Amino acid sequence: MRVTWAIYKRELAAHFYTPLAYVILVVFLLWNGGTFLLLLQQFAANPEISGTRGPMQLLFGGSILYFLPILLFCPALTMRAFAEERRSGTFESLMTAPVRDIEVVLGKYFSALTVYVVLWAPTILYAMVLRKFGPIDWGALGASYFGTFLLGAALISLGVLASAMARSQVTAFVLAFALTSGLFLAGLGKYVFESEAQQAFFSYLNQWEHMEEFAVGVVDSRRVFFYVSIAAVALFQTTRVLQLRKGVQ
Amino acid sequence: MSKATSKPSQWLERLAGAPTAALLALVLFGIINVLAARHYRRFDWTRAGLFTLSPRSQQVARSTREPVEIVVLLGRAEAQWRDAVELAERYRALTPKITVRTLDPDRQREAFVAFAQRYGLRATRSSTSDVAAEAGIVIVRGERHLEIKRDQLAALGDAVQNGADRSAADRIASARVTVERALTSALVAIARTDRPTLCVSKGHDEVPMSGTDESMQLFVQDLEHDNITAREVTIRGATAVPADCDALLIAGPRQAFTEGEAARVLRYARAGGNLLVLLDPNFVERRHAQTGLESVLREAGIEATRSVVVESDPEHLLENLPPMVFTAGDFGAHEISRNLRGIDAQVLVRTARALQVLPAANSQAESLLRTTPSAWGETGELEAVRDGALRRDGADITGPIDLALASRFANVRPRVGHRANGRIAVFSFSYLVTNEAMSLGFRARFADAALLQAAVGWLLERDDLVDVPPRPANSSALLISQESIKLIRWYALGLVPLAAILVGVAVLRARKSVE
Incomplete structure (x- = not known):
């Protein structure tokens, strides 16, 4: 645990002591701010479109504009996790140090997850502003953030796995993007296939639908298991990859 | 110790080190998710509990014996899609007898058209699609099917209120989702083979069933949706209230019932018939007059006084309207009204008379709705009411005033095979049944329609109408x-x-x- 904590702190410092983290943060906030404004304008002009959903609910999973930055930024946050160690030549020393693979993996994973949380944290200010114009359903908003956290937790684990597999940061990014967007696109199969069994299967993978549920305040245990199990399997596979790499070396 | 613990860990390490470890992890992932998909729970984190089924709906779902399919025919872009699907899922989560299918007219057009043709659904256009069905949801049970129309899923407030345009956001804010009640009613209705009849009295200048803006057309439509037949009957000149009436509605008679007619109504009630009576203050030659039904009400322990209720609490008065038009929100603990307590619901009251419980009667009436203690029953003449210079005096009835009461007739001897049992619900204003009040019922604060429908449900023993209150559609609506x-x-x-x-x-x- 102490090792994990030490690696976590080191990784977090590495994230926040580089300008890249702030560039990502600003771009992310500009993107979400723009999306939020777009939805607000639509909402103000035609509130009937929203039904039971207010602008905050529409921000979370109401459009592809929510998923695009997540699909792009999660690989960006994780691409350097192991690939950078390899590039800088510290991978070997890390692997031969008296630490368990899982501790290294968890340290790097939680640091990336923390950055992801930091990216989303300022968006709570949108709700604070909206409070001036009407009531905010904090329960539903809490569910939205919980869903966003779970989604990020799963996608970041895939990113960490990709980083462990790849030799360079670019390859890690491309591989992570392929994995995360592949998972996202697989869920859209629900709208392609018509049989009940196929629909049920693809609906289970459909992140858009999951986030629509979270956004209106519904927390489904299936979604929690889905995202947590993805993260667990991906992190386990990451440790397997590291052990394989050790064997190769 | 170390040997004992190292054995399994060594075994695990060997297993994990094997090339199949990755595959095993994926298999485990699959097993966990299959189990999670079969045994899941959905938690409602919304402030207003928007997606929590009422105990009655849960009971209805769990008591489903035959397989029932809920088919949602809304497009994903439609505002009610999420509510409809979410609530349908909640019914499904309660019992394996209920299945849910979505047929999006835009994305699954062929399947949608085939379904619509099979069940003879009427076509319409929706806000998002040129092909849609009038039914938003269809419940299928064996060979039977039941349609839930789009307007039953949610109704928005009127675009115009008091001559002024209301903003769309305001309308959304005041909308109420009725999806749950529509679904529960439909699940009950499709399992029932009987269809109760509510007879509507005519011949005493009552509120008409249809025709004018002041008619009860919307109420009748709601009854049809709830699988209840409404038909007019004439008491005047008839020898008795028809025996096939499960309940008799007398709404705002302006001409008095004769003693003989009142006796027929009482005979009907004593034989197990149910009464829904809405009595306005009645003036003849500027003086309070009786409607002839007061004697019937007394038999149920209810006194309809000669008065007009006046509210003086500013919080319950409406801008630019006289104090005889006000809101009341003190709901009684009776089955009819208990679900409206504690949800900030109000009933809009227009010119009511004070009701009183007769303490020494055979039947004990229970309050459904009361005014604030600041209200009183004005017993003065018409001028006193009209000129607005109302003053409370010793002859007036002190508040809080009962505006609606429910009771049962004593000594009821039901006819053989008759399912009714001498219940009576009395409202002191007939406005409740008019189209305007029924529209109000869907606005955020007003529960006029919900109260009336619950009363009908209680009279006809349709618990689904009693126990599933409407709920706010959008607690996050912003202006x-x-x-x-x-x-x-x-x-x-x-x-x-x-x-x-x-x-x-x-x-x-x-x-x-x-x-």
Whole structure:
């Protein structure tokens, strides 16, 4: 645990002591701010479109504009996790140090997850502003953030796995993007296939639908298991990859 | 000790080290998710409990014996799609007898058209599609099917109120989702083979069933939706109230019932018939007059006084309207009204008379709705009411005033095979049944329609109408002007990213100075 904590702190410092983290943060906030404004304008002009959903609910999973930055930024946050160690030549020393693979993996994973949380944290200010114009359903908003956290937790684990597999940061990014967007696109199969069994299967993978549920305040245990199990399997596979790499070396 | 513990861990290490470890992890992933998909729970985190089924709906779902399919025919882009699907899923989660299918007219057009043709659904256009069905949801049970129309899923407030346009946001804010009640009613109705009849009295200048704006057309439509037949009957000149009436509605008679007619009504009730009576204050030659039904009500322990209720609590008065038009929100603990307690619901009251419980009667009436203690029953003449210069005096009835009461007739001897049992619900104003009040029923604060429908449900022993209260559709509705958006733009695109830049610069400079 102490090792994990030490690696976590080191990784977090590495994230926040580089300008890249702030560039990502600003771009992310500009993107979400723009999306939020777009939805607000639509909402103000035609509130009937929203039904039971207010602008905050529409921000979370109401459009592809929510998923695009997540699909792009999660690989960006994780691409350097192991690939950078390899590039800088510290991978070997890390692997031969008296630490368990899982501790290294968890340290790097939680640091990336923390950055992801930091990216989303300022968006709570949108709700604070909206409070001036009407009531905010904090329960539903809490569910939205919980869903966003779970989604990020799963996608970041895939990113960490990709980083462990790849030799360079670019390859890690491309591989992570392929994995995360592949998972996202697989869920859209629900709208392609018509049989009940196929629909049920693809609906289970459909992140858009999951986030629509979270956004209106519904927390489904299936979604929690889905995202947590993805993260667990991906992190386990990451440790397997590291052990394989050790064997190769 | 170490040997004992090392054995399994060694075994695990060997297993994990095997090339199949990755595959095993994936298999485990699959098993966990299959189990999670079969045994799941859905938690409702919304403030208003928007997606929590009422105990009655849960009971109805769990008591489903035959397989029932809920088919949602709304497009994903439609405002009610999420509510309909979510609530349908909640019924499904309660019992394996219920299955849910969605047929999006836009994305699954062929399947949608085939389904619509099979069940003979009427076509319409929706806000998002040129092909849609009038039914938003269809419940299928064996060979039977039951349609839930789109307007039953949610109704918005009128676009115009008191001559002024209401903003769309305001209408949304005051909407109420009735999906749950529509679904529960449909699940009950499709399992029932009987269809109760509510007879509507005519011949005494009552509120008409249809025709004018002041008719009860919307109420009758709601009854049809709830699988209840409404038909007119004439008491005047008839020898008795028809025996096939499960309940008799007498709404706002302006001509008095004769003693003989009142006796027929009482005979009907004593034989197990149910009564829904809405009595307005009645004036003849400027003086309070009786409607002839007062003697019938007394038999149920209810006194309809010669008065007009006046409210003086400013919180319950409406702007530019006389104090005989007010809101009341003190709901009684009776089955009919208990679900409206504690949800900030109000009933809009227009010119009511005071009701009183007769203490020494054979039947004990229970309050459904009361005014505030500041109200009183004005017993003065018509002028006193009309000129607005109302003064409370010793002859008036002191508040709080009962505006609706429910009771049962004593000594009821039901006819053989008759399912009714001598229940009576009395409202002191007939406005409740009019189209305007029924429309109000869907607005955020007003529960006029919900109260009336619950009364009908209680009289006809249709618990689904009693126990499933409407709920606010949008607890997050916001009123945002273009001017406000400018302010938010500066905030979201200027201030927040700028703050992030400043934090970044500060952290990096601090780091540099340390180095």
